[in-house]
Amino acid sequence: MRNILYISLIIFSINFSFGQNSTNPLVTKDAIAQQKWVDSVYTKLTLKERIGQLFMVRAMTSANTRDVTAVKNLIKNNHIGGIIYSKGGPVKLAKLNNSYQGMSKVPMLIGMDAEWGLSMRLDSTYAFPWNMTLGAIKDKALVEQAGKHIGEHCKRLGIHFNFGPDVDINTNPKNPIIGNRSFGEDRDEVTEHAVAFMKGLQSAGVMATGKHFPGHGDTETDSHKALPTITFSEKRIDSIELYPYKKMIKNGMESVMVAHLNVPSLESRPDFPSSLSKAIITDLLKDKMGFEGLIFTDALEMKGVANFSSPGDIDLAAFLAGNDILLISEDVPKAMAKITEAYNNKTITEERLAYSVKKILMSKYKVGLNKYKPIELANLVNDLNRLEDDILNEELFENAITVVKNDKDILPLRDLDKKSIAYIKLGDDSGTPFLNELKKYTKVHEVRSDAYEFVKNKLDSYNTVIVGLHRSNANPWKSYSFTSQEIQLLDSIAKNHTVILDVFVKPYALLDLPSVENIEGIMVSYQNSVVSQEKSAQIIFGALAAKGKLPVSVGNGLHVGDGISINSISRLGYTVPERVGIDSKKLHKIDAVAQRAVDDHMTPGIQLLVARKGKVIYNQNFGKHTYEKDSEPVKFNDVYDVASLTKILSSLPLLMEIVEQDDEISINSKLSNLLPEYVGSNKENITLKEMLSHYARLKPWIPFYVATLDSAKQPSSEYYSNAPSELFNIKVANNIYLKRDYPDTIQKIIKETDLLTKTGYRYSDLPYYILKKFIEVYYDRTLDYLIQTKFYEPLGMNLSTYNPYLKFPMKDIVPTENDTYYRHQVVQGYVHDMGAAMQNGIGGHAGVFSNANDIAKIMQMYLQKGFYGDKRFLKPETIDMFNKTYYSSKGNRRGLGFDKPQLGKSGPTCGCVSMKSFGHSGFTGTYTWADPDEELVYVFLANRTYPSAEINMLLRENIRTDIQELIYEAIIK
Template sequence: MRYNLYIVFILFFSIQFSFSQNSTNPLVTKDAAAQQKWVDSVYTNLSLQEKIGQLFMVRAMTSANTRDVAGIKNLIKNNHIGGIIYSKGGPVKLAKLNNAYQGLSDVPMLIGMDAEWGLSMRLDSTYAFPWNMTLGAIKDKALVEQAGKHIGEHCKRIGIHFNFGPDVDINTNPKNPIIGNRSFGEDRDEVTAHAVAFMKGLQSAGVMATGKHFPGHGDTETDSHKALPTITFSEKRIDSIELYPYKKMIKNGMESVMVAHLNVPSLESRPDFPSSLSKAIITDLLKEKMGFEGLIFTDALEMKGVADFSSPGDIDLAAFLAGNDILLISEDVPKAMAKITEAYNDKTITEERLAYSVKKILMSKYKVGLHKYKPIDTNNLVNDLNRLEDDMLNEELFENAITVAKNENDILPLRDLDKKTIAYIKFGDDSGSPFLNELKKYTKVHEVKSDSYGYIKSKLDSYNTVIIGLHRSNANPWKSYSFTSEEIQLLESIAATHHVILDVFVKPYALLDLPSIGNIEGIVVSYQNSVVAQEKSAQIIFGALGAKGQLPVSVGNGLHVGDGITLNSISRLGYTVPERVGIDSKKLHKIDAIAQRAVNEKMTPGIQLLVARKGKVIYNQNFGHHTYDKNSEPVKFDDVYDIASITKIVSSLPLIMEIVEQDDEISINTKLSQLLPEYADSNKANITLKQILSHYARLKPWIPFYVATLDSAKMPSSEYYRKSHSEDFNIKVSNNLYLKRDYPETIQKIIKDTDLLTTLKYRYSDLPYYILKKFIETYYDRTLDHLIQTHFYESLGMNYSTYNPYLKFPMKDIVPTENDTYYRHQVVQGYVHDMGAAMQNGVGGHAGVFSNANDIAKIMQMYLQKGFYGDKRYFKPETVDMFNKTYYADKDNRRGLGFDKPQLGKSGPTCGCLSMKSFGHSGFTGTYAWADPDEELVYVFMANRTYPSAEINMLLRENIRTDIQELIYEAIIN
């Protein structure tokens, strides 16, 4: 039914505008006198049509065609519109269009945008902050204020004066089709606190906040874009719930409000009458009863919730008569202006009423700086809208939002990785790759997938823990978020037989689909399927981060608003941006050039490079290929390298430390004859463990054991080798080459009987680790490779670390180390490069481990944390200190016990710019690992500089690894 709105509406009041410095009007600036002077001056010089034009804010598309642009320009020149609300497009085009539009306007226009979660709500190439529902899970309101501030700074940079946010609707109806994720939640007080914080942040950046959708759109099942929703609550209920946030925001200086198109019978007696046209709701309630003096916007007047009520022009007039100041997205501006002009001429609208709104609009223009308008600078615009500080905040927001809703039997965070067999199953229709890739950084996680859910169930028999991620589109808050019936059925089936962690990367209402959660041990709500949400959620599951969030809404099965289990981190490595741990990322990334130079100048075919500080990996990059052939495999994060002598400190040493700590009869002063009785009659009987690990024992640096097994043609002798495996020839040194089974004992005898050096001084030697391997294996009655896996690697989550990787990984994931032309006469790939280790079936105490940078960082971090990692204590702090000590510094020996240490003089293994408490080791193949307790820093460099030939060590000659180390230290801010 259409109404003659001229008859329906009469003006109940007129308000004399005042700019008193004591005014509670949030539009008044600190320089109120100057503001008033400017407003009065502009207003006085406006014609009636120019005044009326100020009431209109029209929509402009930054992706507009020539015809649309011409239409906007026409409205500016002929109708003197007061503002523009921008919609879809890109930031640079918006800036250029806006500069052009503003240049046509005699009075600079107010520019608005729906940027509830940032400019990306409307513009491409701009930043997306978390949705309100995600922010509603954050307990620390200061972070929410920071989110508002960052969004405000982006708006300010691109010339946006009004952000039509925050949405302060209290979403008490899970079926709400248009609010949902746009709401901070269902709890009145929490929504209010979040909304006030967000508003303060936005306005602190000089951008006006707009509370919406007044009087409250949270409990509806109708989209007001399509029809007029009805709110059936009593006036008392609305006053105590829906209006509560507005009351608090008004007291805290909210500058504008947007009025929704709602049918609210308890507040407006006329049936099916839109709130946006209601004097009772806008003037009587919002202005007079609630005392709001800021700017009032209608919601878009083209929306079906109001557009179907009457004809264009009449609707605009009705909205103005009801008390709105700005008429947003009128269907027909010229017609609406004609209606308002007619009403003004026949005194339905007084000069005072017109001045009231127009002067408020002009006040707003002054407050946002339009009295000193400057065009938008497009230089560096996209970078300014995608800042590093935005990445830092975004990470922190998700870290504080992600919520552990259930944690039966303390399944989270995952501990005892050596006892876990973990499968990941993806639900939903969006990518879960960032989640899976992050999970894999912590331990072995296999994705189980199939088109048949029944087939998935049959493949889970070998796993005891299943992580299920529900991944749906993160494009906008309105996307589908539910489980399918098949997914629910499969979830229930898996949970009946396995330990399950369910992680939902959608709005929490998805959990309402589940009939029961009784068999699900862990439930994590991650809210969104962004890359950051997926990565941070994986880090929380493995305890690299604690859990802090709380549910912003109730989701059934006993999970209520405000629930959220707080978890502490368990000291596993996390992943973040450098600035969050006091590193300048621009300076840090100078190391890219050095690494790339090493590859380009053929010092090594490829590099894995990792830097961690304060328990966070802040740099993890790959360079080059497996070989110098550009068609070979590019270096990947999960490629494994022969780490050569780093084996000493990540295999033999931890087991020695374990024995010394646990066995009262063995200490660093124990003699070799006591460790291995067969040495009692040797010239090495009285060498102590301390001496042997300090390379201060007169042992020869190296014995080329393989040379004695070659024939006169320098080929493997048939006396010692066969091309196929047999009982007597069972030591595989490479493809199709097997060494005689008793030769490792021959090696031990050669070492035992060999002469000592004549002078006792520091002399680096591999021989101690041949001896220590024999001791360790004798002590435990197990092989070294088995021991290191079961005692350390499995529980540390070092699932890419192993001896003899050809047994475990595809060849495409193993980096080759050399084209051997002197012993094995083949490309060495998947087999240890070191000849002595190869002659021990690939398992040496001094060499033989293959790994990647991420795994080596874990064990280095464990040492850095004084023997603690992943909620497990591997060593007492005093044990780590004992081994990380230089005992013979007065003898010009820098070495610790097993660990290499910084140089005592001018030259040595480090850049010379780090703490003497630091420790590490390098490897012949080009590898390097170092940790510094003072700076809480771990640096890992993986390379295969020995390919194709080991003869020239350009990495060492050009100081590549230590130059990179120096740049890392130069990048430290605090």
């Protein structure tokens, strides 16, 4: 009868403890089958084997032969019930685990401290954000997803218990061991985050362990080194520290880990560890709080308990107090002997032993150890580092990063043309990802912080300073504070400059600052990971919204729960393809096409970018600047001669602006109205619409340079000098200067040249010579100045320019050709197009140099109907007017300036784009295209003209359009 009652009690226990969360997949629907298996296994175990189930020992995955032998001996001789793995790698762990499990009569429970993922203990595994970072996230569903992903990783590696989440309420900023491992200081927020994380973990079939009971959040002592004392009253502990456990128990928490703490209000014996306290474990946790899941001790080797008594005696005391599993005993054989002795002398009853051992066996059944299978080694590392983990990690940081001060709405940064920005790195870890991401948006110069006087002098020319505090992201216990010198430097800078302070450490660092009065913007990015740095930079420039809230109070009037929500302002962001509906595996098929173009000498190098829905999802470089062995590899900040892309990157936006702001000028305005000198010419009635549509009967090209060569095909001394002077001041290349009045000659030649005899579509550069003059006359400014000030600088196109040799090092400028017919030198830093070169490098049809990232910005502005970075550049109706074909019935596909998809079988695109799409190509191998229907931007930059422009293999092999087709094939339908 006694056994029947006991079995009934166990079944009731199962239903009570885990039935409260009906969605918990760890809850078996077949309690009878479970109980049958548990009883069957238990009956077959000897007393020694039963007692062995109580022990979970440490195993190092990087262990030497001696340590492996020691673990195997414990399995063989002591029949241990579980293993907790520590440092090493996943493949080694899997192999060891398969070997260890193969030796065990009853498959062992495997545990690991994986609070923020397996990377807490293992290399080559994924690191999710720490709890403090997760605590800044308002959306608890994301926290649940974090728990689920960590659980999936654990399950894949054969781990059944994750000793997390840490549910300590970190009310003490000086806590040396919890800190970042806590969700924060607010009881309710910590609880909600912990429950969400637990649900996610257990939904993956991995058991969650709430720790460190009854609460390790408010202490300044590390229990690894000594026994911390919690001085609060029982009432305070019940209302604060125990609150998360009550809610988690109601939601089906599988296990609890008891800390080594001295809690006088709960345990009357002085300096008595909570992990050995019956009053705390049995009377409070089990009886009063009703917890019936597994109870673990914290590691019994920790000084917080190990100093209390000798090995063996500690284990016995822990078991008698009510713990089920004794974690990392200092001496398993001695401990087992002590427990056996206590069993034999009736200090431990059979019912007490069976109660814990059967709970352990029940857990083994629920995690599938009744049908144990070895860990599959194939694709293990890949499975633990998935694309979906990258996606979630991005979302977590995007939702966590917190703006806590935003005086004068400094964030996000607007009006980039009015900003001169410096970046200063504080701390001892890298801020390179942050700086590189900042530079994607505008000019940002790093100023070293090694000496105040040096910094002060260097900062005089900047009106905005971004200061980043970067310290190690290796683990949550690393130093996070400002040094006294850094505080002094920050204070001095803030007094004289507009400052944005971004701390890539836990928010408690802000407690170091005596005042934040002079700092306009303060951000907490929590960790110094690459993702955190990149996302933080994107928030600063408005590509992402700011959503986080402080999980703790940090002084200076900054309290838990504070967080200023900031909307994004329509600048390009950077993410992974799947987040915008692109299959990354399919998208990366373009790698092979681009690499083939380089390998087959179609072009020495390529910059390639794809953006969708306002996010850059692909940005890769291929090849080198030239085919020479020692040539520079292509870099993201290298600039290319974009050739005819200049038409839509320079002339067109300025023309659109004029048309929309001047009522007297329209697309139907005649050339004679735009430039009076054309009155009476054969071109006086050509309209702006006809010119931009290449439907004006203008010749496609005039080789103006030919007339300036001598009989030996060298630059004639009549027109050129090898040194600059007042007469020869147009620099067409190194040591070659053209007469200053020759651009007027070019305009005269164009005006007087005959028109084509037949009206029809004929692509021509000549309209852009004419329109360059019109734009410059209209504004009384040069074309390069106008495009820089009106578009490039406000858009943050800091690498886009005419005549890059004046601004950038030659190593950052890709050469375009070894010119053997005009300039007789390698053309690098000077425009390739001869006509543009003869206009001092500033042509309306050619002359702009840029990189893929910059071109994507202006194409995105077009795609967003003239809006970008919280600034209206052009009206939507203006964009629509110019992105339209007016002569399609005549077989002309062209819009106004923009190229458009082909009307027949062949043309400038893959044939798979929408008819609303637009773009342009360039002679040097460049190409860009935008599609409003799919919200796509595609940029391809190359120097296929190097060393010779004669054969266009890129065009012949359809490289650019083949890549375009692959992009569309990668769209997830």
